[in-house]
Amino acid sequence: MKKSNFSNSLISFSKVILIVFSLSFLLTSCLGPKRLNKWVAKQYSDKSFSSMKNNTISITSKVKAVDDNLSFSKSNTTDFLPLIFYWSWSYNNICTLNPKIPITNFSSTILGNNKLKQKLNGQRIELTVENIPNTFTLVDKGHEIFFVYAYGWDVMSIKPDIKDLVVSYKLFNADNSVAKNGSITIPDSDKGVKMGMFQSVKKKTWQYLTDYDANIVSMTNSFIDKLITEL
Numbered sequence: 001m002k003k004s005n006f007s008n009s010l011i012s013f014s015k016v017i018l019i020v021f022s023l024s025f026l027l028t029s030c031l032g033p034k035r036l037n038k039w040v041a042k043q044y045s046d047k048s049f050s051s052m053k054n055n056t057i058s059i060t061s062k063v064k065a066v067d068d069n070l071s072f073s074k075s076n077t078t079d080f081l082p083l084i085f086y087w088s089w090s091y092n093n094i095c096t097l098n099p100k101i102p103i104t105n106f107s108s109t110i111l112g113n114n115k116l117k118q119k120l121n122g123q124r125i126e127l128t129v130e131n132i133p134n135t136f137t138l139v140d141k142g143h144e145i146f147f148v149y150a151y152g153w154d155v156m157s158i159k160p161d162i163k164d165l166v167v168s169y170k171l172f173n174a175d176n177s178v179a180k181n182g183s184i185t186i187p188d189s190d191k192g193v194k195m196g197m198f199q200s201v202k203k204k205t206w207q208y209l210t211d212y213d214a215n216i217v218s219m220t221n222s223f224i225d226k227l228i229t230e231l
Contacts, residue, residue, distance in 0.1 A: 031201060033073035036093050036138060039202055040071040043209045049100045056120050059107045061129040063099040072096045093138040102132045102216045106165075109220040119228050123179065124172040133188050133216070135161035136208065138201070156201060158208045160190035165219045171231060184226050186219045 053059060066072040073095040106129065110116065137159045165186040171179045193208040195201065 031091075031093065031138065031140060033075055033093055033095075036073045036095050036205070037069065037071050039205050040095065040097065040209065041069075043206050044070055044101060047101075047104070049104050053107075054111060056117065056122075056124050057111060057127065058125075059103070059110060059127045059129070061099055061103050061132070063103070063129060063132055063134065065098045065100065066096060068098075070098050070101065072098075091140040093140075095136055095138065097134040097136075099132065099134055101213075102134050103129060105213055105216040106132065106220045109217050110224065113221075113224050115228060116224055119231055122174055124176075125231075126170045126172070128168045128170075129166075130168055130183070131163055131166040133160060133163040133165070133190060133212075133219075135163070136190075136192070136212070137161065138205065156195040156204075158193040158195075158205065160188070160192050160212070162188045162190065164188055165216075165223060167223055167227075169227060180231065182230060184223055184230070186222045186226070188215075188219065190215050 073093055075091065075093050110127065139157050139159055141156070165188065166183065167186075168181070168183040170181040173179045190212065193204055193211070195204050
């Protein structure tokens with residue numbers, strides 16, 4: 001009889017764990033790819049992504065978009081740890097921004113730099129973006145403790161997929177002959193964003209995207225400085 005009661009208690013306890021985990025996972029998954037894509041679209045809804053060029057500088061990119069949307073997001077669950085009294089998991093939303101977002105920031109910074117224009121002094125240059133940062137992950141680290149009652153909490157953060165800015169260039173003389181060519185790499189210094197327990201995930205995502213844009217501009221300025229010394 002005692003053995004039967006113990007078995008029933010164990011089954012009931014297992015059901016409680018399963019229910020709590022399922023509810024926690026459903027609440028976490030509300031912050032899914034569709035919602036993240038909406039936040040990205042809102043951030044860049046008033047931005048113009050028209051192509052920019054002038055007579056002396058042309059810019060192309062080898063980084064291709066997944067589709068015509070401003071971002072493409074997908075989710076997965078990793079680091080799942082189901083112990084008797086403690087469960088943890090990471091629910092990740094991986095967001096890839098349309099390359100036209102960072103390429104536009106790169107192009108506008110390049111074309112607005114007077115030092116580079118002066119350095120060209122009538123020569124023409126072709127820039128090709130080989131690689132540029134455009135992916136980040138919204139990480140939700142979930143925890144559940146089962147002891148008399150179930151206790152749960154989440155630790156959230158935004159982590160960038162670190163990618164260097166790589167740009168190849170080809171400099172032309174006035175007669176259209178090639179004067180010089182090369183490639184420049186600028187390290188990615190994106191640090192991501194950490195979130196407190198009661199901070200808005202949406203606002204923190206927008207903050208990250210603002211910082212991301214600033215980081216692209218900073219990397220571009222570093223590229224310009226290095227390019228000028230090479231020309």
